Amino acid sequence: YPNVDFYSGLIYQAMGFPMDMFTVLFAIPRTAGWLAHYRELLDQDARIARPRQTYSGAPVRDYVPLTERA
Known part of the structure; x- marks a missing residue:
């Protein structure tokens, strides 16, 4: 199944963006999530949640x- 990038690419192409910019x-919309993950890594009090198994x-x-083997 195609992800959101497939449809975003179609929209960017229809809007006239050059393919080199895709x-x-x-990446630009993902930077907020990347920065949030980075800040979590810097948090000294954060613990990794490991379920008991x-x-x-x-x-x-x-x-x-x-x-x-059969």
Whole structure:
């Protein structure tokens, strides 16, 4: 499925922007998000959220070579 850049490109082309400018025009709206992520990285009090997970699958299993698999 095409993302928003596909449709943005069509609009930029219809508006007469040169194709060389498309990359810049795609990046400019994203800078707010990039800056927000950067500020989060600088925050000393921020913690990385790691969900607690417990593996409940099969215990240790023997390795079966590819040639012997069904």
